[in-house]
Amino acid sequence: MVRFKSRYLLCEVRMSDPPSLQLLDDRSVFTALRNAVSRAHGDYGAGVCGLSFAVKYLNARTGVLFLRCRKSHYRLIWSALPFVSSLESRGQRLPCAVDCLHVGGTIRTCQKFLIRYNARQIQRLLPQCRSEEECVEVRRAVMSCSLKELEEEEEEEDEERGEVSAGQ
Amino acid sequence: LTMLTDLEKCPRHLLVCEKSNFLNEKSRHDVHVAGHYFNYKVSVLIPECGTLPSGLKSIVNSIAKYYLVKNFPIYKILEEKFLEKQVKAGSLCALSYKTRIDQDNTFALLPTGKLVLSLDKDTYEDLGLEGQPSQYNHKVPVRYVITVDLADKSLAPGTNKYKRVMWALKEKVQLRSDFLMAKHKPDEEECPLASCFTDYQYKEYKPSVSTQTLSDVPCPVIHSKHLKGQAEESCDSQEFVEWLGAVTAGIECNNEASTFLSTYCCPDPRIIMGKACLCTVTGFLLPENIYQLLEEIRHYFDEPKFAPWSTLTVHGFSDSPVSWSTAEHGFHKGGENMYSFVIFRNDDYWLYMATGAHDACPP
């Protein structure tokens, strides 16, 4: 079975005003990214965005963002990330920046990376907490960041597509 | 620089630069000139020279005439009379005219007596002669090259092989095309080439000559011993060949490197040539003609001259089925098939040779 080779970009959305992260949704992030790719790579970039480019996961608490695109074009998408300077959500323009943390060929490698990254984040954040509740809250927020479900979902998708690709 | 997409690739290309000396025993300059059969344009650039030197002028004006024969069947070349009187007598060049090597059936008769047929799949299969798949095939063969050595004994008239080839080209598939033909032979009186195609519509042509004088042209300093140039002292061979291209195409080289339109300017170190003579001949030019020109340019330096070097650039037909000798030539997006000599005062020379995207490396 041959399937389309994808690349996954694990990114982080940083806001100048962190609480406004809560306002984000997949659609607003996708639109902002697509506009950034069009600006950076013109009609060609916009055309490429029509091709299996998707926001697979967004954690509105930590700002972790997970993108999927075709392997052949991931550099093009990647190079456009710095062009995202703000997001539009519910009529508000939110200044932000998108950093790429990791590029992986499978969801699993991204998941592994994310666990390590989260562990470091917890270690960094916990000493700053002033109360026990805060510690719990930070832990929950960071732990909520998992791609496990996504992975299962993707496997199902692959199975669906298996029938499509069986011809090869 | 990282590649963002596959669009940053460009087709393969090859350029060979050689340096040597004409007096060097192993120098192959004569072989390279003699082996590049189908030439369509030659240009000579002589710096510090206002008018074309008389020696060169007389050679340029004596370049053999050529013929354009319409709708000429290929089997005629194999007919005994033509074969004996023209092909075997030597130095007959023929190339199909207005046929494109990446689209059409293309034919060439080399002066060595080899007949090269570059055919599409259908014609090849109908013809039934043995050939090789072209190196330009993509995935499945759609083009084949048949080489018939007419000078070979096994193909002498009367032999079975001869009969078979003749039958294929005359009875099976009568291939025809317009042809450019020229012959280098002083004793033409005995059996003029033109007498062989009186049955066909043909026209005689003389190569066209144009001469222009360039003035105050900045020109890179080069040193014959340093193909790769020396910092601050001389330019490398690639910089030079780009400049030569610019001058021949009439591109302004006096630019400031910072302008909006073009950052190209003559490489440093440079000198200004007060005058330069650029002479271009266009036609169906034989290797012998080119060799005469090359020899004459060498003799130009017999007497002391201001010019440090001269150049001789030869453009081959981009739709010729061969580049040098029998090496296959093709056309992908540009059918580069050319060479260029830089002739220095002391018999040193540089030689550039370029072929197209999928061609074999020049000899």
Place this chain on the structure above:
Amino acid sequence: MAVFADLNINYTDDKKQLRDIIETAAHLGYSTVAINHLIDLQPKKQEIRKPASVDELFRQLPVVQGKSRPIKVLNRLTLGVSDASHFRPSADLKYYDLVAVVPKTEKLFHAACMTFDVDIICITVTEKQPFFFKRPPVNGAIDRGVFFEITYTPAIKDSTMRRYTISNALSLMQTCKGKNVIISSGAEKPLDLRGPYDISNLGLVFGLSEGDAKAAVSTNCRATLLHAETRKTALGVIHTIKKTQTVEEDQEQEAPASKRAKTKHV
């Protein structure tokens, strides 16, 4: 490695315009063009008009640039299909040298790839591809020698359509892997046309390899025409050649049917 062809020049009643386009095509180095008649199939049976003869258009066909041959002009019918039942084999199709189909839904695309007796399946370039290209139908079409066509004129005219063209083309290419693709103009005026080498470069932007891109304006077009010939002659079983041409032309254009069947996947 075959002559260049543009198998989609939009038909217009303006004869001068049509002549201008064909002259430009010849000037750009195309050896074969097809005039495209577009019909949207309706539920009730409708008449397919017989196309005007090429002789009515030109007293003398323009000569292809750089060659001594005149351009070859064909007639092509493109059927817009919105329901599979509208498509039925009709004797009227024989008036046309090529038959293409524009499937409007995924189901129709599947049917077009697997069963419709056509030569070309048009890929939409004016809107976002409404469905994914799946491997089985695409491979089925490739096995049957049916070709996918991408037209480039909309991409010249409008930025949004250009995005759709690139997106849909890239999407097709990753499913068909560059096989059985032809690129044609869909030109409505002479300035819509581009040269064959320009198009083989444009093919790279559409996700084709160097070789596949050049084949998309040459070898594949030839194979499409051979497919059309075999379709018209009932799979190559019966074939009559009107032998009026000279021997040479005969060789170039009219290979025996048996050979055609063999070479149609080229």
Place this chain on the structure above:
Amino acid sequence: EEPASYERLVLKNASVYHYLRISLVFQDSDKRLSEAQFKQLIISALRDLYGEIGAAFPFDVLKFEENTLKAIIRVLSSGLVKLWSALTLLGSYQNEPCAFRIIQVSPLLLALSGNSRDFE
């Protein structure tokens, strides 16, 4: 003086630049552009198709003839496919339909001075 010794350099895919001989055509032939407008037209065609990053490579208008709208362009080899396709997909200038005709393309500028396909 010693004669030069034999040396051979094989430059494979070494050309930094590619060169194009192009011309711009309009429906009515009396449309005129300056050299700067011509270059700007190509720059915006590139920008539209490939954006700020994708079109961020230099090219030069080596020669331009105002009366015939013919030009010779030099472009970094890595930008050839993009520049060429941007020219291909350009369809108008100041709302007037136009088209670029690419006459010859080569990695060698010298090759542009001899195009045997022009030979009549």
